[in-house]
Amino acid sequence: MTAASISISTFARDHRQNISIVRVFIKDCEYKPREMSMHELEYGPVFVFGGKHKGRVLYYDDDATEKTAICYIGHPLSFLGTYDIQLKLLREPTLGDLLNRKEEIDKVLTDIALYGRWDVDARSLHSLWAEKSMIEDSLFERRMFGEFGQLDGSKEVFLCHASADKGWVRMVHDDLMHVGVKCWLDENKIRVGDSIVSKISSGLASSQTMIAFLSRKSVDSMWALKEWQSFLARQLSGTDIKILPALLEKCDIPPILADIKYADFTKSYHDGYKEIYNALK
Numbered sequence: 607m608t609a610a611s612i613s614i615s616t617f618a619r620d621h622r623q624n625i626s627i628v629r630v631f632i633k634d635c636e637y638k639p640r641e642m643s644m645h646e647l648e649y650g651p652v653f654v655f656g657g658k659h660k661g662r663v664l665y666y667d668d669d670a671t672e673k674t675a676i677c678y679i680g681h682p683l684s685f686l687g688t689y690d691i692q693l694k695l696l697r698e699p700t701l702g703d704l705l706n707r708k709e710e711i712d713k714v715l716t717d718i719a720l721y722g723r724w725d726v727d728a729r730s731l732h733s734l735w736a737e738k739s740m741i742e743d744s745l746f747e748r749r750m751f752g753e754f755g756q757l758d759g760s761k762e763v764f765l766c767h768a769s770a771d772k773g774w775v776r777m778v779h780d781d782l783m784h785v786g787v788k789c790w791l792d793e794n795k796i797r798v799g800d801s802i803v804s805k806i807s808s809g810l811a812s813s814q815t816m817i818a819f820l821s822r823k824s825v826d827s828m829w830a831l832k833e834w835q836s837f838l839a840r841q842l843s844g845t846d847i848k849i850l851p852a853l854l855e856k857c858d859i860p861p862i863l864a865d866i867k868y869a870d871f872t873k874s875y876h877d878g879y880k881e882i883y884n885a886l887k
Contacts, residue, residue: 646693651744652677653699653707659689663699663707663741680736681743687733701748701777702875704741711738748780763886764790764813766833768823774854774871775819781879787886810836814847817882818863821854834862850885852878 652666652675664677670690677696679686711734718726763782767775772793779789790809796802810816816837824830837849851859851868859868869885871878 647675647696647698651699651704651740652696653703654691654695655697656695657691659691660695661707661710663704663737663744664689664691665740666696679733680740684736686729686736699744700876700879701745701781702879704745704748705777708738708741708745711741748784760788761814762788762790762809762812764809764816764833764837765792765819766816766824766830766837767819768821768827768830770823771819771821771854777875778817778819778852778879778882782882782886785883806833807836813837815886816847816849818849818851819854820851820857820859820863820868822857825857825860831860834860838862848885850882852882 647666649666649668651663654660654662654664654677664679665682666675666677667682667688668676670676673693674690675693675696677689677691678684679688715731715734715738718731765775765779775791779791779794782789790813792802792806792809795809796805810833816833818824818830818834834849837847841847841849849863849866851863851866852871853859853868854871856872869878869881
């Protein structure tokens with residue numbers, strides 16, 4: 607094999623184990639393939655979680671057969687090429703998927719520039735730039751939708767967390783807003799000049815569900831404890847509300863939440879988010 611024949615995918619794979627996202631570690635999770643019809647997945651960016659192109663973010667534009675999707679590299683207008691991929695290997699990407707892949711591509715491109723690895727063919731390099739561009743557009747769209755999404759949801763979800771866990775919480779917030787869930791997040795609700803205590807009390811009172819993000823920081827937070835106690839008191843009074851613990855890292859779960867099943871984010875962001883999503887159905 608000549609140096610010129612080295613592909614981008616091989617070069618990227620050499621670096622995959624070193625990828626991380628600012629203190630948020632999202633591991634690959636295993637999926638049991640299932641048959642998916644073309645009507646279960648919306649056209650647009652998709653995450654490939656199995657097969658030859660595992661880990662890539664492509665654009666699902668059309669159907670080759672009832673079980674096979676036509677996926678573009680980057681935006682369809684770029685038309686750098688397509689792959690026929692089984693629908694059972696595709697799903698809608700979470701923020702974690704998008705950020706992981708962007709981080710991976712950034713590292714490959716940076717290493718190429720720093721170490722002069724110009725033995726990669728131009729078309730493969732262009733394909734990576736196109737995929738990165740589409741991912742960045744998707745992230746921008748989700749960020750904007752998360753901050754300025756619809757406010758007329760029938761029920762509101764209060765996101766209780768420690769400030770140190772804000773990165774995780776923003777990801778869950780944006781993914782929930784993307785599917786139409788109305789969320790109460792302090793940084794989007796409390797403005798300069800507002801009473802913090804009053805705003806939080808109002809948010810707790812107006813919410814029908816609380817997601818309690820559990821970490822070593824939050825279980826030691828008096829603010830978080832008071833918010834949990836306030837919500838549980840309403841629940842015990844017969845109010846039709848619920849609290850959903852979300853475990854971000856291994857920690858001592860507070861006794862007042864110990865008997866409630868939690869969503870587990872410690873192994874995979876996608877699995878934890880899916881548990882939250884299902885609980886809100």
